[in-house]
Amino acid sequence: MSEKAAADPSGAEVRDLRRIEPVVAPPHGAALRFVMPDGRLTPQGEAAGVDLGLARLLFRDMALARRFDAEALALARQGELGLWLMSLGQEAAQVGSIRALRPDDHVFPSYREHAAALARGLGPAELLRQWRGLAHAGWNPATHRFHFYSLVLGTQALHATGYAMGVLRDGADEIVMTYFGDGASSQGDVNEALNWAATTGAPVLFFCQNNHWAISTPAAQQSRTALHQRAAGFGLDSYLVDGNDVLAVHAVTSQAAARVRDTRMPAFIEAETYRMAGHSTSDDPGRYRADGEVERWRLRDPITRLEILLKAAGVGASFFTEVEREADALAAATRRACLSLPDPELADLFGTVYTERHGLLDREAAEYAEYVAQSLSEVPA
Amino acid sequence: MTTITLGAAINAGLRRAMNEDPRVLVMGEDVGRLGGVFRVTAGLREEFGAERVVDTPLAESGIVGTAIGLALRGYRPVCEIQFDGFIYPAFDQIVSQLAKTRARSGGAVTLPVVIRVPFGGGIGAVEHHSESNEALFAHTAGLRVVACADPADAAGLIRRAVACDDPVLFYEPKRRYWDKGEVDITMDLGDLPAMDRARVVRQGTDCTLVAYGPTVRTALEASAAAQEDGVSVQVLDLRSLSPLDVDTLYRCAKATGRMVVVHEASTFLGMGAEIAAAVTEECFHALKCPVLRVGAYNMPYPPSRVEEEFLPDVNRVLDVVDRALGY
Numbered sequence: 286m287s288e289k290a291a292a293d294p295s296g297a298e299v300r301d302l303r304r305i306e307p308v309v310a311p312p313h314g315a316a317l318r319f320v321m322p323d324g325r326l327t328p329q330g331e332a333a334g335v336d337l338g339l340a341r342l343l344f345r346d347m348a349l350a351r352r353f354d355a356e357a358l359a360l361a362r363q364g365e366l367g368l369w370l371m372s373l374g375q376e377a378a379q380v381g382s383i384r385a386l387r388p389d390d391h392v393f394p395s396y397r398e399h400a401a402a403l404a405r406g407l408g409p410a411e412l413l414r415q416w417r418g419l420a421h422a423g424w425n426p427a428t429h430r431f432h433f434y435s436l437v438l439g440t441q442a443l444h445a446t447g448y449a450m451g452v453l454r455d456g457a458d459e460i461v462m463t464y465f466g467d468g469a470s471s472q473g474d475v476n477e478a479l480n481w482a483a484t485t486g487a488p489v490l491f492f493c494q495n496n497h498w499a500i501s502t503p504a505a506q507q508s509r510t511a512l513h514q515r516a517a518g519f520g521l522d523s524y525l526v527d528g529n530d531v532l533a534v535h536a537v538t539s540q541a542a543a544r545v546r547d548t549r550m551p552a553f554i555e556a557e558t559y560r561m562a563g564h565s566t567s568d569d570p571g572r573y574r575a576d577g578e579v580e581r582w583r584l585r586d587p588i589t590r591l592e593i594l595l596k597a598a599g600v601g602a603s604f605f606t607e608v609e610r611e612a613d614a615l616a617a618a619t620r621r622a623c624l625s626l627p628d629p630e631l632a633d634l635f636g637t638v639y640t641e642r643h644g645l646l647d648r649e650a651a652e653y654a655e656y657v658a659q660s661l662s663e664v665p666a
Numbered sequence: 667m668t669t670i671t672l673g674a675a676i677n678a679g680l681r682r683a684m685n686e687d688p689r690v691l692v693m694g695e696d697v698g699r700l701g702g703v704f705r706v707t708a709g710l711r712e713e714f715g716a717e718r719v720v721d722t723p724l725a726e727s728g729i730v731g732t733a734i735g736l737a738l739r740g741y742r743p744v745c746e747i748q749f750d751g752f753i754y755p756a757f758d759q760i761v762s763q764l765a766k767t768r769a770r771s772g773g774a775v776t777l778p779v780v781i782r783v784p785f786g787g788g789i790g791a792v793e794h795h796s797e798s799n800e801a802l803f804a805h806t807a808g809l810r811v812v813a814c815a816d817p818a819d820a821a822g823l824i825r826r827a828v829a830c831d832d833p834v835l836f837y838e839p840k841r842r843y844w845d846k847g848e849v850d851i852t853m854d855l856g857d858l859p860a861m862d863r864a865r866v867v868r869q870g871t872d873c874t875l876v877a878y879g880p881t882v883r884t885a886l887e888a889s890a891a892a893q894e895d896g897v898s899v900q901v902l903d904l905r906s907l908s909p910l911d912v913d914t915l916y917r918c919a920k921a922t923g924r925m926v927v928v929h930e931a932s933t934f935l936g937m938g939a940e941i942a943a944a945v946t947e948e949c950f951h952a953l954k955c956p957v958l959r960v961g962a963y964n965m966p967y968p969p970s971r972v973e974e975e976f977l978p979d980v981n982r983v984l985d986v987v988d989r990a991l992g993y
Binding site for chain 2: 420421422425426427432433435437440442443444445446447448449450451452454455473474477478480481484485634636637638639640641642643644645646
């Protein structure tokens with residue numbers, strides 16, 4: 286097409302079709318990092334400075350979570366839990382983010398957020414009930430402003446968005462945060478939620494823990510675009526952070542949360558982390574990933590790097606001894622709580638399905654009670 | 667009393683519910699500015715504002731998923747799914763989330779969400795706009811499923827549904843939206859018929875026709891035609907599909923001894939199958955014939971040029987009533 290042919294009779298400029306370049310995603314940006322895996326501060330970390338009180342709190346949260354996680358794994362191995370999904374390796378992403386929220390900011394987790402849950406104040410009994418087969422949800426969401434786990438991946442992103450629409454209508458200054466992973470980011474619900482929150486102006490902070498594996502499927506097979514870039518495409522403020530650097534996670538979440546609170550617009554954080562264990566105790570990650578990869582990530586461990594930093598900053602041995610003592614106590618309490626949880630009664634479940642009377646369940650509850658009574662009466666004395 | 671269409675009756679019921687409770691929200695595709703593709707929500711946005719009558723993005727899972735979030739926050743969302751065949755993208759949010767949340771929480775969390783679904787055929791529509799998928803949701807524990815049939819009942823039934831603390835699928839017979847009837851919108855909520863009760867809409871002694879939604883009128887017309895032949899046919903409007911008002915079903919079955927269930931959904935594993943089983947179990951010795959069913963053939967809803975033959979009409983209903991009487 287000649288320059289002349291490209292001229293529009295109306296006088297408007299017309300692009301030469303041969304010169305149109307494809308719209309490509311910008312190059313993958315570097316994740317925000319304050320503390321390097323060897324415990325030294327990055328220039329950004331130097332600039333931000335270290336709040337030692339906060340660092341100690343976050344260290345304690347992570348250490349307790351890891352000990353709890355290990356004890357739950359042991360309980361699962363011993364047959365006391367039907368299944369366990371470890372948060373091992375993801376402690377910084379979870380603890381750093383949830384500690385950046387206000388206690389009245391409502392949280393919608395996925396199902397691996399044990400470290401976040403513990404930091405929010407949930408106890409071992411609440412966290413284990415579901416995995417011991419005693420209930421489908423271990424706690425009342427209202428108690429800690431922490432919704433129960435969602436096992437259908439990504440569904441909670443929409444619940445968070447709707448909840449945030451309610452917050453908006455109430456004129457409250459709370460925000461809502463939802464956790465999900467790289468796998469769930471392929472779900473329609475997550476993409477609907479990102480779009481919905483952006484178009485309706487719902488104060489949601491989407492926190493994506495990219496732990497690199499959805500059971501056996503690597504993150505690269507979930508998305509050709511970096512997840513934080515995809516979120517930006519939906520119109521959200523989007524951040525990328527080293528998810529194994531708890532101080533950076535806390536800083537970026539604090540900043541994003543403040544912005545969501547001020548602007549009443551959603552934001553997105555992608556935290557690069559790693560699922561050190563299998564997907565669950567039923568999984569065998571040796572079938573699909575190389576040991577070398579796990580070892581490389583072990584060198585980026587979130588707790589180790591903060592421990593080095595704290596020690597270098599002069600935090601004494603007594604602090605670490607005390608955290609270890611607390612962790613041991615939590616492990617013992619976890620075991621006690623697990624073994625003393627009462628079994629549910631089938632008879633009690635009839636009343637949980639509907640709020641108002643329901644003829645069918647009323648009849649079935651009566652039939653069941655009668656059947657049980659009859660069976661008992663037939664047992665020889 | 668005022669004479670209005672079924673669509674206007676639901677609109678009046680919604681308006682009353684929104685006036686009575688500021689937590690009630692209406693949300694869905696095109697429900698605000700347009701007033702819904704069937705105009706069922708017409709005028710509500712002007713009266714209650716865009717914050718309470720929400721035009722949503724075009725995403726059914728999003729509609730139900732965010733309604734769940736709003737309900738968790740204390741709101742009472744009334745969602746509209748634009749057409750029956752568009753509900754499936756929301757299936758997980760309805761079946762795995764909305765229906766199960768109360769049981770999952772051990773009874774601690776309630777989700778008072780209503781999902782309005784224009785359903786059924788007979789309007790000459792294209793594919794996915796004429797379906798009857800109520801049995802899918804009636805089969806799902808944790809949901810309540812109701813269907814309105816005429817203006818007088820619809821205005822109250824929608825108010826009952828909105829006031830219910832459980833999730834409710836509210837089915838609206840789209841080909842009856844323009845049927846007119848007398849409606850009393852001034853009744854107090856507590857005086858309205860209970861949501862889980864069936865109602866006898868025509869007395870009869872030889873046979874009971876059980877219907878809901880669009881087939882209630884079909885059954886009434888069949889009953890009138892039968893009367894000309896000297897056959898007295900009772901018509902029962904189920905109203906509630908989950909739970910079923912089995913007490914009324916049993917009473918009717920025992921009184922007439924013959925029962926025919928009429929619905930637009932396919933008969934295989936449809937509401938009629940459950941009704942036949944329940945009535946047979948309870949009323950076996952009072953029955954003069956098996957419980958019979960009139961419904962759709964087991965095929966996807968056909969192109970509209972043949973839907974008149976596909977839908978149960980008066981003649982097909984009368985044919986099966988004759989079979990019942992011939993045992």
